[in-house]
Amino acid sequence: DAGITQSPRHKVTETGTPVTLRCHQTENHRYMYWYRQDPGHGLRLIHYSYGVKDTDKGEVSDGYSVSRSKTEDFLLTLESATSSQTSVYFCAISEYPGGGDEQFFGPGTRLTVL
Amino acid sequence: AQSVTQLGSHVSVSEGALVLLRCNYSSSVPPYLFWYVQYPNQGLQLLLKYTSAATLVKGINGFEAEFKKSETSFHLTKPSAHMSDAAEYFCAVSESGANNLFFGTGTRLTVIP
Numbered sequence A: 001d002a003g004i005t006q007s008p009r010h011k012v013t014e015t016g017t018p019v020t021l022r023c024h025q026t027e028n029h030r031y032m033y034w035y036r037q038d039p040g041h042g043l044r045l046i047h048y049s050y051g052v053k054d055t056d057k058g059e060v061s062d063g064y065s066v067s068r069s070k071t072e073d074f075l076l077t078l079e080s081a082t083s084s085q086t087s088v089y090f091c092a093i094s095e096y097p098g099g100g101d102e103q104f105f106g107p108g109t110r111l112t113v114l
Numbered sequence B: 001a002q003s004v005t006q007l008g009s010h011v012s013v014s015e016g017a018l019v020l021l022r023c024n025y026s027s028s029v030p031p032y033l034f035w036y037v038q039y040p041n042q043g044l045q046l047l048l049k050y051t052s053a054a055t056l057v058k059g060i061n062g063f064e065a066e067f068k069k070s071e072t073s074f075h076l077t078k079p080s081a082h083m084s085d086a087a088e089y090f091c092a093v094s095e096s097g098a099n100n101l102f103f104g105t106g107t108r109l110t111v112i113p
Helices: none
Strands: A004-007 A010-013 A019-025 A031-038 A042-051 A054-057 A064-070 A073-078 A087-094 A109-113 B003-005 B010-014 B019-021 B024-026 B031-038 B044-050 B056-058 B064-068 B073-078 B087-095 B107-112
Touching: A004 A087, A010 A019, A019 A031, A019 A087, A019 A109, A031 A064, A031 A073, A042 A064, A042 A073, A054 A064, A073 A087, B003 B087, B010 B019, B019 B107, B024 B073, B024 B087, B031 B064, B031 B073, B044 B056, B044 B064, B044 B073, B073 B087
Parallel strands: A010 A109, B010 B107
Antiparallel strands: A004 A019, A019 A073, A031 A042, A031 A087, A042 A054, A064 A073, A087 A109, B003 B024, B019 B073, B031 B044, B031 B087, B056 B064, B064 B073, B087 B107
16 A cells, blocks of 8 residues: 555634645655545545645635645645535555556545535 | 536435446547545546547456447446445546646446345
């Protein structure tokens, strides 16, 4: 299994509070991604990173920010959590961008915003 | 623009029966296509991928998929379902130079004893 960990694995928070999710990899892959998974929507890309301090927006980036200060860590921040951000969040990594390269997924973080 | 349509959000088959999960894609250029499997409370795991080599792709756990350009399809099959195949399956598409995968909405497979 690819060395990807996510923390926390479960979190319950209240509307309006900031939340940070962490993704840590030991594969030294350049590309990292944050997805959210919701019933009926599959996985949708929030943000991705193509190197240290290099990030870009995905399909559903509103209300989220990311940071990558080290190759191995990719942080997802909800500045002010809303109930619509209740979801399961997955981090993924890949050695090369898109194309035919496989993405490896972490175990996920289940976030509940009350 | 890339997109994926998975027909049938839920599919039930009897143990030992053929598994057929449907995926149609939209892409303006030759696509790369993937099938991922997600077991309960786990992340996604790659089953197989098409990268313009053989049109019939064999994956793990006895699954295979055939790329049909004329039908813009990449259906996933397995000749004989096992109880352990019960999971959610996602089809995804990417293009050369793209930075991410576009996923379908998923198909939950139930295997009936």
